[in-house]
Amino acid sequence: NAGVTQTPKFQVLKTGQSMTLQCAQDMNHEYMSWYRQDPGMGLRLIHYSVGAGITDQGEVPNGYNVSRSTTEDFPLRLLSAAPSQTSVYFCASSLRGGKSSYEQYFGPGTRLTVT
C-alpha cells in the first residue's frame, strides 16, 4: 500500500493564480480531510469528506474548494491564491466510524508559497 499520497511536494504560485493540490489514498478509507500547518498554529482543518459525494467545511475553508467523486481521491482547489495561503498542506484519511475514524493517516504534505 502506498498509503496517502500528495502531489506536488512543492509549488510556487503568483497571487491570483489557481491550482489543485492532489491527494489519493489506497486504503479504502471513507473519511478524508485537508489541513494546513502554519508556524505556531498547529494543523487547522480546511475541508473534510465522509464519503464520495459528501464534503463539508472545517475551521478555515475560505479560498478553498473540494469535491469527492471517488473514494480514493480528494483534491483541494485554490481558487485565487493569496499570500496568506502560503503554508504546508496535509491530506489525511481514516476509516469510518468509532475509534478508527479519529486515527488519521497523513500524507507527506505539499509546501505552497504564494508570492
Add this chain to the structure above:
Amino acid sequence: DQQVKQNSPSLSVQEGRISILNCDYTNSMFDYFLWYKKYPAEGPTFLISISSIKDKNEDGRFTVFLNKSAKHLSLHIVPSQPGDSAVYFCAASGAGGTSYGKLTFGQGTILTVHP
C-alpha cells in the same frame, strides 16, 4: 481562539530520562484525545490515544494521562531515545456523529533528546 493548547514550544531531555509533554484544552465537548509525532518533511503519524472514559493509556514506552477536571493531558516517554526527537502534536475530537474525522490540534512541541 485556540481550543487545544501546547504551551511549551520546545523540550530538551537527556537520553534515558523521562520526557513529559503537556496539553490543555478548553472545549468540554471533546471526548477523544490523540498524540501525533512529526518528523521534518513528513506528515504526522499517530502515536497513542485516550478516550475520556479513561485516565491512562499505555503503549510500550509511551503513556498518555488524562485529567478531565483540569482539562489537561500529558504524554510520558520513558526512557527517551534520540529517535524520539520530533514535533509532538496533541489533538482532540468531539463525540461521534459529525465529529468523526475532525481533529483540533495544538501548536506542537519540539522534543529534542540528547545522546
